[in-house]
Amino acid sequence: MTVLQIDNLGFSYGQRTVLRLDTLTLNEGDTCAVIGPSGCGKTTLLHLIAGLLQPAQGSVAVCGQRLDALDASARDRFRGHHLGIVFQRLHLLPALDVLENLLLAQRLARVSPDAKDARRLLDALGVGEFARARPAQLSQGQAQRVAIARALVHRPALLLADEPTSSLDDDNAERAIDLLQDQARAVGAALLVVTHDRRIRGWLAREVQLEPPA
Amino acid sequence: MTWLRLALANLRAAPLTSLVNAALLALGTASIVLLLLIGEQFSSTLARDARSIDLVVGAKGSPVQLVLSSVYHADVPTGNIVKADADRWAADPRVAHAVPLSLGDSYRGFRIVGTTTDYPALYAAQLASGRFWEAPMEAVAGAAAAREAGLVQDRRFAGAHGLVDGGHEHAGQPYRIVGVLQPTGTVLDRLILTSLDSVWNLHGEHESAHDNHEHDHDQNPEDEHDHGEAHEHDHADAHDDARENTSMLIRYASPLAATTLPRQINTESQLQAAAPAFEVTRLLNLVGLGLDGLRAFAGVLILTAGFSVFAALYGALKARRYDLAMLRCLGATRTELLWSLLLEGLMLAALGAVLGLALGHGTMELIGRWLAASRGVSATGWVWLPTESWLLLGLLVIGVLAAALPAWQAYRADVARTLAG
Structure with a gap:
């Protein structure tokens, strides 16, 4: 099944074109890195795939559904259900503990909350003991694992990761990518990593080089 | 959720x-x-205190003062009225009940009210113990007055002249408690009730204008303690006519009385009529x-x-x-x-x-x-x-x-x- 289909995609702010991507197709289980320098439109691409921005030209379809064809509320719900996103800044909700963060993600994704499943995922990511901890009590590495768990707890079709390695040393960077790959595979999600980090080369099955538009 | x-x-x-x-x-x-x-x-x-009282009749003065003093027992009376003047209105067909009040004395801050048993009846008060007064100087205490001033059955006490503590005591003629009322949640709880005769007796003493009253009334107290029927008495009795009360509480026979009676009293007599409901609202x-x-x-x-x-x-x-x-x-x-x-x-x-x-x-x-x-x-x-x-x-x-x-x-x-x- 095709999880992500991008065709002839372009986005601009006013006259300034910030992104051009001719085509990208991800099928179930695919892993792919989109690598490019700052200003090549990586974050814009991520936002377009997530339906947070609408393409100026071309199209983005997730699981066969063009996001710009949906109305705003339907798009929000669609995003919640089909996508999992790990941002560079993790944005765990500070008022909730780790497990509650995961349960909330399940509810917002419109899947029935399953605390057992959430705990299993936390265990698999090695942060099971922090289920009842507040995000503020976690180290950066632990928090990232929790964020990955939260992005996968509702079993999305596509996991998006924004600069997951930027603040990590070589060993930990590789470990983070492995973690993303393993866990995405475990829930049957395709993985798309967007990064400027060239160390990532060769770590994922596919790579797309993104260049700043002329 | x-x-x-x-x-x-x-x-x-x-x-x-x-x-x-x-x-x-x-x-x-x-x-x-x-x-x-x-x-x-x-x-x-x-x-609640003014529940059964449609009109207060008393001496000319401030209507609020009249209501405060005679209904709520919270102010000094406007003055005295001649009993015969008041009785004229008590006999009016527009009046269902008329209850005379005679104020002026107190005991440890609790007012002593000379009246008839119609007065506690206005508040549907029941006796907790004892009986109502039958002779002069017999008194019935409201629940709070009894409790706080220690006015138990058969207790004797001397009323003090004036409505606050410290007035001249009528030491020579003490009252005797013959009954205590159940609590009513109204002003009645804080009053000491007695017959009109008792008050007249004490004050007759001072004013020495009615020397022989005491004697008279002692002879036939039954006649005197029900002033609801006072107007049927022989009005040739000069003493009876000249005696004074403080005020009279009136219950209308029909609500229509409100439109005519107060105005008539105010214009046709030396008395003042004030409606508690109206004055309280004011x-x-x-x-x-x-x-x-x-x-x-x-x-x-x-x-x-x-x-x-x-x-x-x-x-x-x-x-x-x-x-x-x-x-x-x-x-x-x-x-x-x-x-x-x-x-x-x-x-x-x-x-x-x-x-x-x-x-x-x-x-x-x-x-x-x-x-x-x-x-x-x-x-x-x-x-x-x-x-x-x-x-x-x-x-x-x-x-x-x-x-x-x-x-x-x-x-x-x-x-x-x-x-x-």
């Missing part, structure tokens, strides 16, 4: 801010509730001005609390905009975010309202118990006034309004721009 839990978590995450805001709301609410309850119970106490309007001022102050307190809730939610919004953006990424719609923030304001307001209502009613109950113990006035905090439902609604509206702007901003926020910034 999800949003309720999240709103609760967010409030709990900033416990100090939430508590201060809830406390501010609670204090304002409690003040208003207390004022409402006090006002309500004050006016219902006044209404009085409450005056007192109401003060209560309104306090109420406005409490309202300002609530509004301040509303602004504080607004400031807290609005201030937290900046810190929470990434959280809100993340919620959108997790699948929350704009509308859901809007509701979640409104819900926070609503929950704070509800918390403040519940605390405030509890505080207000609790305080009123304490005041009520203190009043019952010290003044024999019945008041309670365990009543729910219709106005309070509106107050509750108003508070919830304030909570929603305080959250409206932050909620709207959360609704409008551009997720992509927030996350990119």
Whole structure:
């Protein structure tokens, strides 16, 4: 099944074109890195795939559904259900503990909350003991694992990761990518990593080089 | 459910801010509730005391003073009236009952009222023990007067001239308690009742104008203690006619009497007629001005609390905009975010309202118990006034309004721009 289909995609702010991507197709289980320098439109691409921005030209379809064809509320719900996103800044909700963060993600994704499943995922990511901890009590590495768990707890079709390695040393960077790959595979999600980090080369099955538009 | 839990978590995450805001709301609410309850119970106490009294007839003067002195026993009388003058109106067909009162003495601050047994009947008072008076200088004590002044059965005591403590004592002629009334929750509880003869006797002594009264009445007390029938007596009895009372309480035979009788009394006689209902309303309007001022102050307190809730939610919004953006990424719609923030304001307001209502009613109950113990006035905090439902609604509206702007901003926020910034 095709999880992500991008065709002839372009986005601009006013006259300034910030992104051009001719085509990208991800099928179930695919892993792919989109690598490019700052200003090549990586974050814009991520936002377009997530339906947070609408393409100026071309199209983005997730699981066969063009996001710009949906109305705003339907798009929000669609995003919640089909996508999992790990941002560079993790944005765990500070008022909730780790497990509650995961349960909330399940509810917002419109899947029935399953605390057992959430705990299993936390265990698999090695942060099971922090289920009842507040995000503020976690180290950066632990928090990232929790964020990955939260992005996968509702079993999305596509996991998006924004600069997951930027603040990590070589060993930990590789470990983070492995973690993303393993866990995405475990829930049957395709993985798309967007990064400027060239160390990532060769770590994922596919790579797309993104260049700043002329 | 999800949003309720999240709103609760967010409030709990900033416990100090939430508590201060809830406390501010609670204090304002409690003040208003207390004022409402006090006002309500004050006016219902006044209404209860004047329940069966349509009109008070007494000496010319201030009508409010007449009502205060003769219905509420809270002011000095306007003067005396000649019994025969009053009896003329008691005989009027528009009058169903007429109860004479003779005031002037007191015992340890409790007023001694010369009257007939029709007076306690106005308040449907029952004897807790003993009997009603049958001879002069026999007295029946109201429940609170009995308890606080120790006026038990057969107790003898000397009345003091004047309505406050410290007047000249009629030591030579003590009263004797022959009965004690059950509590009625009215002014009656704080009175000592006796026959009209008793008062006349004591004062006849002083004025020495009616030397032979005592003798006369001792001979036929049965004749004298029922003044409801006084007008049927032989009016040739000059002494009887010349005797004076303080006032007369009148119950109309029909409501129509209200349109003619008071005016007729005021114009055709040397007497004054005042309707308690009317005078009390006038009085409450005056007192109401003060209560309104306090109420406005409490309202300002609530509004301040509303602004504080607004400031807290609005201030937290900046810190929470990434959280809100993340919620959108997790699948929350704009509308859901809007509701979640409104819900926070609503929950704070509800918390403040519940605390405030509890505080207000609790305080009123304490005041009520203190009043019952010290003044024999019945008041309670365990009543729910219709106005309070509106107050509750108003508070919830304030909570929603305080959250409206932050909620709207959360609704409008551009997720992509927030996350990119």
